[in-house]
Amino acid sequence: MFSLFIFVSSAEPVVDFCVADFNYPVGPAGYPCKNSAKVTADDFVYSGLSAAGNMSNVFKLGLSSAIDLTFPAxxxxxxxxxxxxxxxxxxxxLHSHRVSEIIYVVDGTVTAGFMGSDNKAYYKTVKKGDVMVVPPSLYHFSVNVGNTPATLIASWNSANPGIHTVTTSIAANNLPTDVIQKTTLLDATQIEKLKKMFGGK
Known part of the structure; x- marks a missing residue:
């Protein structure tokens, strides 16, 4: 009778996490890792979603995000x-992300939905405790249809999902008004008004 022990070694270290080190530029795979000797439990806790965001804007919308830029862990x-x-x-x-999103209604009543690539709209009025999913890359929205402020928590399968908002894409750029008018069929006066609101040139 004999025993066989096999030891496997690897030059690659086991990596449990990679807390972002903002002293270096971001690359295609994310940020370089902070020196693990300097990582503490505090790096894995974030309080940025604890308070309501500032809703004093044209959309009456306050956003607070936990993404790699705000929560390096x-x-x-x-x-x-x-x-x-x-x-x-x-x-x-109306906006889109390159990844899937799941939305949980913490408080309030909203009509939320998305448009399929065939332009069919999928929308429903949801309330506290409801969950809705949005497939990747599809334009989606939420409208507060209740009598009180609403709070949603959304999660993505990405540490930085990117965002492409229709209104700001049209109005916060330096495209000539006539080009925007031809490509969107919007009235030139409305385009100029939107450009003033969102800083377009």
Whole structure:
């Protein structure tokens, strides 16, 4: 009788996490890792979603995000969250991300939905405790249809999902008004008004 012991070694160290080190530029795989000897439990706790966001804007929308830029421990983990506080009559404007999103209604009543690539709209009025999922890359929105402010928590399968908002894409750029008018069929006066609101040139 004999025993066989096999030891496998690897030159690659085991990496449990990669807290972002903002002293170096971001690359395609995220930020470089902070020296693990300097990582503490505090790096894995974030309080940025604890308070309502500032809703004093045209959308009556306050956003607080937990992404790699605000919560460095998310770097490389493929997860992220956002808190959306929506005033009465406020909206999360039509926008898209490159990843899936799941939305939980913490408080209030909102009509939320998305448009499929065939332009079919999928929307429903949801209330406290409801959950809705949005497939990746599809334009989606939320409108507070209740009589009180609403709070949503959304999560993505990305530490930085990116965002492409229709209104600001049209109005916060340096495209000539006539080009925007031709490509969107919007009235030139409305385009100029939006450009003033969102800083376009």
């Amino acid at each position: 998310l770097n490389g983990l493929g997860i992220g969250m956002i808190r959306a506080d929506i005033g009465v009559g406020g909206v999360v404007p």
